[in-house]
Amino acid sequence: MRSSLPSSPSDHPAVATSLRSLCGISARVPDTGSALNRKGTMQLSLFPLEPRLSKSKYVSGLQCHKRLYLEIYTPELATEHDEETQARLDAGTDVGEVARRRFPGGVLVDYDHGNLTVALRRTEELASNPSIPAIFEATLKFENVLVRVDILERLADDRWRLIEVKASTRTKDVHLDDLAIQTHVAMGAGVRLEGIALLHLNRAYVYEGGEVNLDRLFVQQDLTVAVLARLAEVPQRLLSMKAMLMEPTAPDVDPGHHCHTPYVCPFWDHCTQEKDPRWVFYLPGPKRTFDRLAEQGVHTIDTIPGGFKLSDTQQRMKDNVEWIGPDLRAALQAVRYPVHHLDFEGFMPAVPLFPGTRPYQTLPFQWSNHTEHEDGIVRHEEYLCANAGDPREELALALLRSVGRQGSICVYSGYEWRILMDLADALPRLKRELSAVAARLWDLLPIVRRHYYHPGFEGSFSIKVILPALAPSLDYSNLEIADGGLASLEYYRMAFGKTDAAEKTRIRASLLEYCKRDTLALLEIRKILLQKTFEPRDQNLTPV
Ligand code: SF4
Incomplete structure (x- = not known):
């Protein structure tokens, strides 16, 4: 990819700025030394040096360092997807496939998990062929972070637009982080980006029958400025994740509301297995109630101090008795x-x-x-x-x-x-x-x-x-x-x-x-x- 897509900064001023900062950051990547330094020879296979990250791992790490650690080293502790979650993921894949039809002539980079080298090479081949208007699942790697870009659209003068496809109907904050890590890797790999966009479904589109109107089904939102504003944070965040991953044990993170935002963490059952069944987290109502109780060191509903203000339902849950209102x-x-x-x-x-x-x-x-x-x-x-x-x-x-x-x-x-x-x-x-x-x-x-x-x-x-x-x-x-x-x-x-x-x-x-x-x-x-x-x-x- 580097030979065909020179790593010189794009003319986009923000991209150029970010590239300069990337250069600075890449020089600061720590020498992680040998795993032997940390735990001795047995650790070499258990904790390989600097595990490879991906965009989903990066987003997991932003949600919770412990989640990232567990995903890398003990994924078997995760609760398996139920059928419904799996169906939602499949729906996302289906939407991605429909979205590709907006880019006729685009070519998909096949990737079976054992063959990263082939996928990287194939991406490079397609990028160097000017007759290919778009690359689907373009596979890029930079500083041991791997991303597969949903759509890399070829623009004029050997420049590209990086497009993420989402099955949602609006842009969410997490999408900016998702795009920021892809942009970081793409630019690091030498891709000359001209624009960064999210392609999501358009809830206002009314299907009229016949062929689906792909231009109306999707909204392409240009997020170049918003993503570049977030780009400067990426190197430091990666450094912090990589340093955390070199530790011999997972960080000690208390479960709480962050475990459900932006995604439900699959390690919830594992992390909460020793919580009391009457843990204050289970109180219904706004999350600030839990936060205030946790700040005060209150762990169970039964130990909530008498003067603590609760809603009617919260109070009934605390009372833990059957209650029949007079007007029922x-x-x-x-x-x-x-x-x-x-x-x-x-x-x-x-x-x-x-x-x-x-x-x-x-x-x-x-x-x-x-x-x-x-x-x-x-x-x-x-x-x-x-x-x-x-x-x-x-x-x-x-x-x-x-x-x-x-x-x-x-x-x-x-x-x-x-x-x-x-x-x-x-x-x-x-x-x-x-x-x-x-x-x-x-x-x-x-x-x-x-x-x-x-x-x-x-x-x-x-x-x-x-x-x-x-x-x-x-x-x-x-x-x-x-x-x-x-x-x-x-x-x-x-x-x-x-x-x-x-x-x-x-x-x-x-x-x-x-x-x-x-x-x-x-x-x-x-x-x-x-x-x-x-x-x-x-x-x-x-x-x-
Ligand atoms: S359940 Fe919560 S604390 Fe545990 S790994 Fe997931 S996000 Fe982190």
């Missing part, structure tokens, strides 16, 4: 019969599949409705789209038939309201009926939040948490699909994936079972809570 019965009795219990499942394709939809628009594919009549009779109805078409109209018509025009519609959170409003917008001829259904929604979540607490909630009001506390026999642990993320993933696999008929049948049954459990849970929670308001009680506090 009245709130629950505000429903009108027949009471429907409704739950939607939806999926959010990154690249729109159906005309009139946008990237990441939630598309409902399933609902379940348990209807309780005043005489106690319960009827169940459900819908699950059976093909790969746009499910919305068929789903809406079936729903209108099921909920009729009477009774409250019990839901848990504002999700169903948003789905109904979206359906009303998308289906003008059903707008009036769907809006009328939305007006009948009766949300159980704020009622539970305001009027009831059980120690089994552990500060959460998620239906997946409160159901086992109130009706243990109904929890989700015996279901193949036990959360909405997995339901969406499995639906996508059933409707659009290469799954055989038997697998489709299995997924379909699991989806129906899951959604049905959600609405049965709603019904049971409503009934159990109401029953509690009639139970004789000496007082409103029941110790666990």
